[in-house]
Amino acid sequence: MSTKMDFITEDTKKCLTKMSLPLIVAMFLNMAYNLVDSIWIGNLLGETAMAALTTSTPIILILTSIAMGATNGISILLSQAIGAKEHKKIESLISTSFLVSVIFSLIITGTIELLLPSILKILNTPAETYSMAYNYLSIYLLGYIAVYLYCYFTAVLRSFGNTIFQAIAMLVCTLLNAILDPIFINMIGFKGAAIATLISQSTCLIFMLIYLWQKKLFSFHLSLFDRKEIYPLIQKAVPSIVQQSIPAISTSFLTAIVSGYGVTAIAAYGITGKLETILFYPAMALNMVITTIVGQCVGAKRYDRAKDYLKCAMLYGSGILIVLSVLVVVFARQLSDVFISSVGVGNIVANYFLIVGIGYVLNTITNCFLGAINGLGKPSKSMLLMVFYYMIVRMPLAYIFSILGFGLEGIWVGVLISHIVASLAASVSANKLLVCLENQGA
Numbered sequence: 001m002s003t004k005m006d007f008i009t010e011d012t013k014k015c016l017t018k019m020s021l022p023l024i025v026a027m028f029l030n031m032a033y034n035l036v037d038s039i040w041i042g043n044l045l046g047e048t049a050m051a052a053l054t055t056s057t058p059i060i061l062i063l064t065s066i067a068m069g070a071t072n073g074i075s076i077l078l079s080q081a082i083g084a085k086e087h088k089k090i091e092s093l094i095s096t097s098f099l100v101s102v103i104f105s106l107i108i109t110g111t112i113e114l115l116l117p118s119i120l121k122i123l124n125t126p127a128e129t130y131s132m133a134y135n136y137l138s139i140y141l142l143g144y145i146a147v148y149l150y151c152y153f154t155a156v157l158r159s160f161g162n163t164i165f166q167a168i169a170m171l172v173c174t175l176l177n178a179i180l181d182p183i184f185i186n187m188i189g190f191k192g193a194a195i196a197t198l199i200s201q202s203t204c205l206i207f208m209l210i211y212l213w214q215k216k217l218f219s220f221h222l223s224l225f226d227r228k229e230i231y232p233l234i235q236k237a238v239p240s241i242v243q244q245s246i247p248a249i250s251t252s253f254l255t256a257i258v259s260g261y262g263v264t265a266i267a268a269y270g271i272t273g274k275l276e277t278i279l280f281y282p283a284m285a286l287n288m289v290i291t292t293i294v295g296q297c298v299g300a301k302r303y304d305r306a307k308d309y310l311k312c313a314m315l316y317g318s319g320i321l322i323v324l325s326v327l328v329v330v331f332a333r334q335l336s337d338v339f340i341s342s343v344g345v346g347n348i349v350a351n352y353f354l355i356v357g358i359g360y361v362l363n364t365i366t367n368c369f370l371g372a373i374n375g376l377g378k379p380s381k382s383m384l385l386m387v388f389y390y391m392i393v394r395m396p397l398a399y400i401f402s403i404l405g406f407g408l409e410g411i412w413v414g415v416l417i418s419h420i421v422a423s424l425a426a427s428v429s430a431n432k433l434l435v436c437l438e439n440q441g442a
Contacts, residue, residue, distance in 0.1 A: 054270025083299020294375025359419030
């Protein structure tokens with residue numbers, strides 16, 4: 001398979017736009033996909049069901065983060081090989097990583113199914129939502145291999161410069177889920193939403209497999225499996241998994257704290273999480289795109305181009321997030337009412353975004369930098385930064401402010417401070433990175 005874009009010689013802005021826009025569209029479709037569940041559950045089943053979905057969400061986020069992190073680690077190695085035009089290594093990486101992905105996703109599925117009761121207890125799941133959350137997650141896990149392999153194939157396509165099909169696949173999945181959700185919820189109740197998700201995710205994977213088979217973009221040959229490639233894959237994948245999972249772990253931790261403030265608070269926090277995707281997904285898309293582009297630039301020894309792409313991504317990302325953040329802050333109550341018409345829930349949601357709002361612009365800058373570090377083949381450094389932002393700053397501050405009696409507002413302030421600290425640390429690190437790139441490119 002050949003990339004449709006030449007990141008080394010073509011115009012920086014055009015290449016970044018061509019890569020970023022389809023991925024951002026795919027991310028927003030994924031957001032719509034998740035919002036559909038919440039909207040139908042909130043409107044058809046009420047506040048307790050929304051609280052059960054909120055309890056389930058951190059586990060789903062962690063599982064998705066594992067899939068995205070591991071496959072992003074694959075993308076780092078594959079992008080660098082593509083940039084260096086090492087065709088034999090490209091074929092070997094694809095065949096080896098596919099087999100490893102299938103085995104790993106099955107192990108994760110079985111492990112979480114066995115540990116699910118204990119995990120829900122650790123998350124401080126209220127008794128009134130425990131059985132609903134358990135039933136939802138046990139069904140969701142049946143389709144995890146489809147989620148994992150979808151992330152795998154999109155990472156491989158992205159490494160070659162193809163992000164368009166990810167948007168198409170997500171469109172099909174989102175439309176199908178929107179149709180199936182109300183049907184199964186009315187027939188079965190809360191579990192129906194999980195069944196609709198399972199069917200739509202599996203259909204999305206089948207749709208992608210058909211596309212790959214018809215286009216013959218790349219092939220898998222067991223004869224090309226190379227055990228020597230497993231260790232480099234693990235070396236890149238593990239830090240990427242940790243990096244992607246840390247925000248989800250943080251969300252799980254904060255959900256457990258918020259659970260102490262009652263069902264209304266849990267439901268409201270669940271809605272903030274859904275609305276946050278509007279502000280997080282562009283940053284995540286830019287992170288993935290910069291990882292791929294910088295990876296190819298590094299493979300081609302063009303560090304000057306990597307620097308140009310990083311600067312351009314930071315500029316574009318900041319502009320987009322300023323507009324989106326203002327819209328979400330201004331219309332937070334109205335957006336909350338789409339899920340549940342509740343004054344109490346709406347007030348909590350509005351206060352959250354009023355306090356945290358500016359943090360999403362800073363988060364985008366941070367993600368651009370992390371993507372560049374990943375593309376350089378050093379995801380362990382990004383991982384350490386993520387550990388610092390979330391586990392050393394955000395989680396302790398949120399807990400301390402809560403027990404000191406500052407309530408939910410104290411938790412939200414802890415979140416804001418972590419965004420500020422992250423952007424400051426990223427700015428310092430980014431300057432060092434840019435100097436390093438200039439020296440290497442000179």
